[in-house]
Amino acid sequence: MPELPEVQTIVTDLQKIVGDQFTGFVSHVPKAIKKISVANFAKEIQHKKIQSVDRLGKIILIKLADGKSIGIHLKMTGKILLTGSRKLLTESLPEKHLHHIFYLKKNGSLDFFDVRKFATISLLTPAEVELIRTGYGIDPISDKFSLQDLQSLLTQRKNKQLKLVLMDNSVILGIGNIYASEILFDAKILPHRIASSLTPKEISRLHTSIKKILRLAIRLRGTSISDYRDASGKMGGFQKVLKVYKKNGQKCQVCATIIEKSIIGQRSTFFCPGCQH
């Protein structure tokens, strides 16, 4: 569930650990730590001061004093809780789905939960971070994301369905299944439309809606559809203002047409056939 607004919310929450340092790391799901053993990972971050907490697309980057970054991808169900109190544990983790714990000198511990175990943790050199950035598209929250950028990326992927373009991280970052449907409703464009078929007016509306919806979602601290929580365990607020996501069968708030659901790219897609064209 964490898409750009949720990851941004967590990153903002985690910024309070900047200046703190790691004092230990334990894991009961070693598979989640990529390309390095748990022991080596623990050794690498041990006593390292935290220089910044940032985001690259949906990847959380915790930059250490030596320049390397811990990269965390929450995937579907990853959750990070900054508890403020240190959890003691070695053999059995006290809560179900609590797989990893980062111990901090001043801020207790970062508890990493993940029901489905898709989330990943890696240790990245600055060069590796740049390599990921190179393969990634533009961040739609940044002021640099212009109407021309959107125009050119729609031209690049001209034969694809619009929703797939919005969700393609090599083109534009951080838009997942929920916000793709909500953005397209806001822009009044059908998700099945082929990228090259958009009129200049529609592209302009889409550009406005991408920024508007993502910024609103960040302001509301994300969408808690099932298990997303922020770093202190609280729910987001965007689920209260969803217009189409999971609203199939219900009347559209704008035009009272029944919201429909269809599958695009094997993912549920929601839209209003009355408002969207």
Place this chain on the structure above:
DNA sequence: AGTTGTGTTGAAGA
């Protein structure tokens, strides 16, 4: 009780 759907995305298959 078995099937279906779930926020992601990389890798395999066509």
Place this chain on the structure above:
DNA sequence: ATCTTCAACACAAC
């Protein structure tokens, strides 16, 4: 190459 499908895993809901 490029596009589509699947697999990683666990659980709730039907």
